[in-house]
Amino acid sequence: MATQPLPGFRDFYPTDFAFRAHIFETWRRTCQRYGFEEYDGPPLEPLELFTTKSGDEIVGQLYNFTDKGGREVALRPEMTPTVARMVAARAGGMKKPIRWFSIAQHFRYERQQRGRLREFYQLNADLIGETGPLADAELIALSIDLVRGFGLGSGDVRVRLSDRRLIRRAFELRGLTEAQQQAVMQVYDKFGRVPQDVSLLKLQEAGLASGDIDALLRLAGVRDFAQLGEGTPDAASLLEAAQPLVEARNALVSMGLGEWIDLDLTIVRGLAYYTGTVFELFDAGRTLRAIAGGGRYDGLLQQLGGVDLPAAGFAIGDVVLGELLRERGLEPEAPAPVQVFVAGVTPEDTPEVLATAHRLREAGFRVEYALRPEAVGKQLKLADARRASLAVVIGPDDRARGEVQLKDLRHKTQLAVAVAELQAALTAALAT
RNA sequence: GUGGUUGUAGCUCAAUCGGUUAGAGCGCCGGACUGUGGCUCCGGAGGUUGCGGGUUCGAUCCCCGUCAGCCACCCCA
Numbered sequence: 001m002a003t004q005p006l007p008g009f010r011d012f013y014p015t016d017f018a019f020r021a022h023i024f025e026t027w028r029r030t031c032q033r034y035g036f037e038e039y040d041g042p043p044l045e046p047l048e049l050f051t052t053k054s055g056d057e058i059v060g061q062l063y064n065f066t067d068k069g070g071r072e073v074a075l076r077p078e079m080t081p082t083v084a085r086m087v088a089a090r091a092g093g094m095k096k097p098i099r100w101f102s103i104a105q106h107f108r109y110e111r112q113q114r115g116r117l118r119e120f121y122q123l124n125a126d127l128i129g130e131t132g133p134l135a136d137a138e139l140i141a142l143s144i145d146l147v148r149g150f151g152l153g154s155g156d157v158r159v160r161l162s163d164r165r166l167i168r169r170a171f172e173l174r175g176l177t178e179a180q181q182q183a184v185m186q187v188y189d190k191f192g193r194v195p196q197d198v199s200l201l202k203l204q205e206a207g208l209a210s211g212d213i214d215a216l217l218r219l220a221g222v223r224d225f226a227q228l229g230e231g232t233p234d235a236a237s238l239l240e241a242a243q244p245l246v247e248a249r250n251a252l253v254s255m256g257l258g259e260w261i262d263l264d265l266t267i268v269r270g271l272a273y274y275t276g277t278v279f280e281l282f283d284a285g286r287t288l289r290a291i292a293g294g295g296r297y298d299g300l301l302q303q304l305g306g307v308d309l310p311a312a313g314f315a316i317g318d319v320v321l322g323e324l325l326r327e328r329g330l331e332p333e334a335p336a337p338v339q340v341f342v343a344g345v346t347p348e349d350t351p352e353v354l355a356t357a358h359r360l361r362e363a364g365f366r367v368e369y370a371l372r373p374e375a376v377g378k379q380l381k382l383a384d385a386r387r388a389s390l391a392v393v394i395g396p397d398d399r400a401r402g403e404v405q406l407k408d409l410r411h412k413t414q415l416a417v418a419v420a421e422l423q424a425a426l427t428a429a430l431a432t
Numbered sequence: 433g434u435g436g437u438u439g440u441a442g443c444u445c446a447a448u449c450g451g452u453u454a455g456a457g458c459g460c461c462g463g464a465c466u467g468u469g470g471c472u473c474c475g476g477a478g479g480u481u482g483c484g485g486g487u488u489c490g491a492u493c494c495c496c497g498u499c500a501g502c503c504a505c506c507c508c509a
Contacts, residue, residue, distance in 0.1 A: 007500070054509060060433090061507075078509045110507070111433075273509085289508085315509085345467050380469035395467055409469065 008110075008118025018334035020121070023318050023325075024103050026149040027123045034142050036099040036125055041082035043105065047072040049081045053273070053304055063107045063118075075107035079124040080297075080313065081304050087128055088305020096129025096309075115289035115320040125294075126313030128301070133244045136277040136296060136312055137251035143281055143292050143314055144252075144260050147321065151330050157291065160264035160280045161249065164295075167265060169241035170219055173234050174212045183208075184216055188266040191220045220266045225249070228263075248277060273297045277312065283324050291324065292316035340426060341383030341409075342369040345376055345395030352394050356404065356422070360392075363423050383409060390429055392422070408432075 005011055012020060028038065047064050064074035076082060079102055087098060103123050112118055125142055127135050140159060147157050171181050183206035187199045196217075203213045215232060222228055225246055229235030245263075252258055269278050278295035282288070294314020301309045325331055340360055344353040353369050360367045368386055370379045376393065383391045393405040398416070406425055407414040411432075417425045 004500075050509085058509075061509085080509070106509095108508085112501090113504090114502075116508080269508090293508095343468080375466060376468050377465060378469090382469090384469045391469080393468065397467080405468085407468075412469090414468080 006118070008112040010117065010119065015334050019322065019331055020318060022332045023150075023322065024121070027101075027103060027146055027316070030145050030149050031101040031123070031125060031142065033145070034099065034138070036101040036142070038102060039083075039086065039100050040102050040104055041076075041079070041086060043076055043107075044073050045076055045082060047074045049085065049304075050074055050077060053081050053300070061108050061110055063109050076104070077106055077108045079104060079106070079122065079315070080126075080300065083124065083126055083128075083313075084301050084304035084311075087309070088301060088307040091301075091305070091307045091309060097135065098126070098128040100128070101125040115323060117319055121318040122315045123317075124313060124315045126311060128311040128313075129309050130312075131298065131310040133247035133277070134251055136244070137248040137255075139294065139312055139314055140248065140252060140261075140277075140279055141255055141257055143279070143294070143316060144257050146316055147281065147291065150321075150325055152324070152328065154259040156284055156324070156328060157260070158262055158282050158284050159260045160262050160267045160282060161245065162263070162265045162267045162278050163242065163245040163276055164274050164278060165276055166238065166241045166245060169237060170216065170234070170265075173237055174208075174215065176208070176212070180206050180208055185268050188220055189268040191266040222265060223263055225263060245277060267293075269293055269295060273300050273303075275299060279314070281316070283320075288323055289320050291320045336387035336389070337366065338368045338383070338386040338388040339366040339430060340368075340390045340392060341379070341386060341388040342367060342392045342394065343376055343379035343383065344369075344373070345393065347373045348396065349394045349399065352399055356392060356394065356419075360423070360426070365426060380407075380409075390426060392426075 010016070031038070047059070047062070050058055050062060058077075059074075062074045062077055064072065067073050083100065083102075087094070087100075101123060103121060105119060106122050107119050109118060110116060123146070125139060127139055140161070144157075144159060171184070176184065183202060187202050191199060199217065200213065203216070204210075208216070215234065218232070219228075225239075225242060228242055229239050232238070249258070249261055249263075252261055267278055267280050269280065274295040275298045276296035279293065280290045281292040282290055292314055294312070296310070296312040298310040301307050301311055342353050342357045342360070344350050350373065357367045357369050368383075368388070370382060374382075380391060389408070389410055391407040391409055393407060393414075395405075398404050401416075402419050403416045404419060404422060405414055406417045406422070406429065408429055
């Protein structure tokens with residue numbers, strides 16, 4: 001029998017599960033602080049829902065099949081088409097802007113690598129029905145707080161910020177053909193990872209004039225709005241196109257998050273449905289894949305749901321973030337499975353052990369006891385292995401006096417407690 | 433999908449030039465400790481050396497294939 005999961009799929013042993021739960025809980029709390037409401041959709045959707053947005057080529061990266069009713073279906077590779085459908089179906093009845101988030105498992109049939117599996121969890125946050133730069137800033141702020149919540153700082157994670165409107169303006173100013181624009185985007189995507197002369201050669205091959213090449217490579221190196229118009233006749237036009245982005249950045253500065261932001265026009269973010277602001281979160285050392293990414297996609301709800309609403313959103317995955325947290329030693333300690341271990345001295349004490357344990361469980365304590373008669377020493381050893389803070393030891397003498405021995409396993413102390421006082425004593429001891 | 437690289441116990445690793453019954457630590461199970469834990473000591477289980485084939489008297493070791501992990505490319509919604 002196979003003992004390994006399928007390639008790109010993970011087993012979550014209790015330690016792994018606790019780590020995952022910690023990520024989800026931190027995400028959920030943070031989204032709620034921003035007033036976002038949680039939703040979910042079906043993990044299995046009509047294939048068409050995904051090909052409408054991304055074209056037929058995407059099928060190569062989908063877990064798709066024909067179901068027993070003859071329907072072409074696919075496991076969701078992303079959440080956006082589902083949200084678009086859900087929002088569109090009830091758009092008329094919902095107060096705008098809509099703030100929604102989901103934490104859901106997604107599936108992509110791709111060759112796995114570090115930071116990229118065939119199954120992963122992803123938080124999606126979308127803000128629908130608002131076009132202004134403050135909406136973009138709101139989402140970027142949320143994405144920052146989503147990683148801050150784990151103890152990561154602006155020295156660990158950087159936000160790269162760009163805007164399709166600004167890129168488009170730069171292309172228009174230079175009169176680039178569609179093919180040339182594609183070439184520039186490809187060069188931008190690899191900018192900083194390949195030598196400058198390789199980039200240069202690529203752009204020459206695409207037939208760009210040397211003046212255009214200089215201007216576009218200069219833009220690729222811009223890291224601040226002040227640099228945007230430096231030494232170029234395009235200055236006024238570029239700065240005008242950059243206006244929404246400037247406003248979004250200023251909003252983030254007002255929130256005290258300006259430290260996290262780098263202007264970086266080379267972020268490409270795959271396919272072309274982004275219409276405005278785009279951003280990505282990366283580890284500061286750039287050794288991992290992108291942690292999160294998103295932007296404004298004002299035409300997408302019309303295309304997918306038939307309702308014309310502006311929207312922006314982003315996703316953050318559990319895989320790369322998890323790797324970064326492990327790298328930084330920010331994994332939380334898994335919670336102890338047991339708070340109170342109840343031990344009996346003799347087999348005759350077992351009924352009292354069971355009664356006590358169950359009473360404590362009903363009172364909400366996490367309680368365990370030995371499932372067969374064993375020496376007290378053994379039972380305490382088990383209590384220790386289960387990381388119990390407290391032990392309750394019950395023997396014939398204790399029963400005769402209506403007492404139990406309450407033992408604090410952390411502080412190595414012990415005292416006799418009347419049975420009636422036990423719950424109060426446990427609560428008090430756990431608070432120390 | 434393409435190329436490179438690595439696979440030995442649950443985990444981390446060892447095994448001389450191709451040589452006898454593949455070892456160690458940690459972990460796990462049991463015992464020494466019959467009213468009190470973490471320590472110590474003793475014992476035990478656990479391996480088709482990823483899998484299949486080839487070369488050889490003999491393969492963990494060399495060769496081929498395959499599967500899986502990792503890395504790069506492609507892609508990245």
